[in-house]
Amino acid sequence: MSLLVVGSIALDSVITPFGETADALGGAAVFFSFAGAVLHPVQVVGVVGSDFPDEHLAALRARGVDLAGVERAAGDSFRWKARYSYDLSSRETLDTRLGVFADFRPTIPPQFRDARYVFLGNIDPELQLSVLDQVHEPKLVACDTMNYWIQSKRDVLLELLRHIDILMVNDSEARELSGDWNIYRAAHWIIGRGPRMAVIKQGEHGALLVAADTTFKSPAYPLQEVFDPTGAGDAFAGGFMGQIARTEDVSFDGLRRAMVYGSAMGSFAVEAFGVQRLERTTRAEVTQRVRAFRELVHFDLDEAEA
């Protein structure tokens, strides 16, 4: 059952206390694809410029990612530059050069239109809606967004919420969208506007899955070394959606498991710069880490309480 992602394909320049990269392979659709493809084949729709290195696309193909929906347009590729604080808890965007991404109008190739699982990466909500017009009958649609769209295209975003199953955002975005500082109330505000569920990413504090009558929390993996937090959220989304596409299980129990696969892939993403760690993550490593998550949170009640 096919898994489709639409989003940015970028050349990232990132500075952290541990080093820096220049024009490294990045972008939401790329982090999503490397993470998702470990679990299930991924189809990508996006755009790159004439300067985009062929070897970056080859690296994605080598992971079994289908790039039939990636257009090469005349002009510069999307470039993003950011610097992280000393404890990696915040980052400053130093430069965003849209290049060919400014005129991106996603066209879903005919062979992708039957996708059952769709992830709408962070792009203009009007374009996210246009993707939904082009796919026939997806079983589950999840969607990301960012503060920029919450501020500049709130009405379109609210319309989009009526057509998706899961909004997947970080905690500050959920607070800004809902106008509520309490993250649980913010999640319920979101699911009151269309999506069946909200996934709230909380960085080193893990992620929440909230439905009308139940909530699940996945911790972040307790890593002692973090090199570059870029793309953790997109890798989370790739692991989450990859696991759902692999199992076709959209029950709440299935989604709880998908949260842990998402958290596992997010943890691999931050262990090295850019996509370096995700690129070489094996299926066996994912299984091992998911088992470690189970150990991390499992407990038995004492007999008196059981």
Ligand code: AMP
């Ligand atoms: P995250 O760390 O999850 O926010 O994702 C970072 C990735 O998002 C980087 O690889 C960037 O290339 C990409 N990115 C940054 N700004 C934008 C934007 N305005 N639109 C789409 N993608 C972006």
